[in-house]
Amino acid sequence: MRRDGSKVATMTSFIAVDWGTSNRRAFRIEDGQVVASERDDRGAASVAAADYPAEVAGIRQRLGDLPMLLAGMVGSNIGWRSVTYVAAPAGLADVAAALDWVDDRTAIVPGLSYRDGVHADVMRGEEVQLLGAVAAGLVPAEALLCQPGTHCKWATVERGAITRFTTAMTGELFALLRTHGVLARQLGHPVEPGAAFLAGVAEGAKRDLAASLFAIRARGVLGLADDADAASFASGLLIGADTAARIESGTTVHILADPALGALYAGAIDALGGTSHAIDSQAAFVAGITRIKDLAA
């Protein structure tokens, strides 16, 4: 009930923000449907902690004076405030139970953590899309999901919960090599999903990254490969090594990514004997955050 006694149109009207490091997307969601949205580059890296109240007020001015759920790096030490990680195995109910309430209608979604002996992992933001894909029926209840990017997430879902996951800093390594170091001047060309990329995937499957990367320089120095293909080969190498560590022949992978990056991972998965399906990551996010909102109500 509003203060004036009128009933709100629907209990599930709210604003969801997918607030990443570089970008943010905000959605006004009514009964599980996006009725308005905005996207800009006011990511956590460019918003000071003290400015979040004003940023949130601005979003409400534009999209509606509604409850808000904020997911992603907004909940990290580079965001508004650092919120907890829920230990995997975890499903949407576990995430909803651990929402961090900034005030009585504004909450930050927790991340997930995972430990397996000395190996440890964290995610923050991806859990909404990954679990949302399951909740929306976009992927089976038992599945391997892949969300490529700077830090590529591979999550195993069982009975609707993420039971384990691995982050590979595949995109970050590519960016570092493209910007700094001995290979940088060879890697300026665009990455294309063709023969050079697939040759890189095959080389990457050897899982001997530091040596395979140097071969890019050697092939250039010896005139065995055109530097115009070097970025595609390097991308194939990194994505191939990542994928080969995660799948075997016959594995099915559900990919949540923009089309260009998704096509590269799909190409690598196919080359390594797997099968891939592209999942609509916005639909997955909206489904996941709506379910969290419902569970928290």
Added chain:
Amino acid sequence: MRRDGSKVATMTSFIAVDWGTSNRRAFRIEDGQVVASERDDRGAASVAAADYPAEVAGIRQRLGDLPMLLAGMVGSNIGWRSVTYVAAPAGLADVAAALDWVDDRTAIVPGLSYRDGVHADVMRGEEVQLLGAVAAGLVPAEALLCQPGTHCKWATVERGAITRFTTAMTGELFALLRTHGVLARQLGHPVEPGAAFLAGVAEGAKRDLAASLFAIRARGVLGLADDADAASFASGLLIGADTAARIESGTTVHILADPALGALYAGAIDALGGTSHAIDSQAAFVAGITRIKDLAA
């Protein structure tokens, strides 16, 4: 015979320069023994191509007016001039036959190249030490040699020739990660060959580098590991992955390195079930370059 008709003291008096990217070492060698030397930071990266004649004249002023052999990056496109690569398998006689004579008493030593299908590799400078170690009897005629560094060289020697080799950009990856990217702020501490390093070696042996590297961030974020140990763990991870790709249990490796870096590789080799021996890399260089001089005479 000199122009004045007097006989020179010995036919094998000459100057050898190990001219790397950052540093150079010059030796006056008489009958295989170093009788004078100098070391400075006038590496190929800080000498313009046009300045080499003056640099070489300066070395002769200081160490003697003698024939000179120059090895290393001086023979690359960042050095005096780019000289050839001799294709492996290659021994010292092959190297000596391919010396690049700048004038009748000044020559640049060629590098080595290797191809194995799509994989290719090059070295420039290390071949003198690696083959010199064999020529001097410091390693057996059949051996696996490792020269760690920015670009770590692993060379298989058979019957005194390098038959194949692999370069891993292990040191460069560590430097990139320490300077740029998400792990940089965790990796500022010195690397120590202790428990954290060995935990990294064990993780590195999984040969899943992009994922194991992200675990450093996750372990830090979750408070599972002290960031003071992160650099040692990362070094162990990179060296472990490199070593695990090159040896199996029981393999003997001959290491040519400074004591600190050599101890790290020795620790990784030992942890992975191999055996290592430290080789005096200056003795190996002097033996190799002297043999090249003799063969070219």
